Amino acid sequence: MKNILITREEKLDNKLEKIAKEKDLNIIYCPLIKTTKIEFNPPDLDKYDYLIITSKNAVKYFLKSIPLEKILHKKVIAVGEKTKKYLKNLGFDEIIIPEINSARGIEKLIQEKQFKDKKFLFIRAEKGQEINNKNLDLLIVYKTIFNKPENYKECSKLLIKGEIDYVIFSSPSTFYSFMENFKNYEKLLNNTKIITIGNTTKKAVESKGFNVYFVPKKPSFEEIINAL
Structure with missing residues (x-):
C-alpha cells in the first residue's frame, strides 16, 4: 500500500476515496491551509x-x-x-x-x-x-491562510521515516505552508515524491530547488489518483 499525503483543506469526496482504496492507496490528510x-x-x-x-x-x-x-x-x-x-x-x-x-x-x-x-x-x-x-x-x-494541522507530529514522523510515498501540493500556498510548518522541510521532501496539481504550483516547488515527480494533464485529484 502506498501512503499519500494530501495538504489541501478539503477532503476527497467519498467516491474518490473509494477508488483510492481500491487502488491500494492510503490517503492521509494534512490540511496546511484554511480559507x-x-x-x-x-x-x-x-x-x-x-x-x-x-x-x-x-x-x-x-x-x-x-x-x-x-x-x-x-x-x-x-x-x-x-x-x-x-x-x-x-x-x-x-x-x-x-x-x-x-x-x-x-x-x-x-x-x-x-x-x-x-x-x-x-x-x-x-x-x-x-x-x-x-x-x-x-x-x-x-x-x-496557513494552518498547522492537528496531526502535524504524526505526519512529520511518517515523512522522517520515509513512509510517505507521495505528497500532493494543490496550490503554491500548500507548499509554502509546508515550509513554514516543517522546519526540516528540505530533509522531509527529499524522503518522498512530490506531486503538484498544476504548473503554477510546480514552478513554486521548483523555484525552491525541489524536483516534481508528476503533474496531471488535467488539474484534478481524480487524474492524480487514476495515474498513481
Missing part, C-alpha cells in the same frame, strides 16, 4: 453579462453575502469540471469552461469575438492569477 471570508460590498450584478468563477470556494464565499436566486440566471465562465459540476448542482444552466483550465485560459477565451463588449465580474481569492481585460472587475471574497 476564511473577506467582507465585500455587494456588486451591482445587473452591470455584468458573465460571472467568472475559478473554484468552489469562490462560489461558497460569494453566496454567504449574495442570495443564490439573484445570480442563477447569470452566465458563468468556470475553471475545471469540478467547479462546473458544483455550479450545475446549485442550478446554474449556462456554464462555459475554457480549453485551458487556468486564468490564462479564461483570459484567452474572453478575447474571442463573441465576448466583445461584454462585462465580467471575476470572483476569486485574495491571492490568485490576474486576468487582463478592460471590461473585467475583480471581486475578492475569501483568503487562504
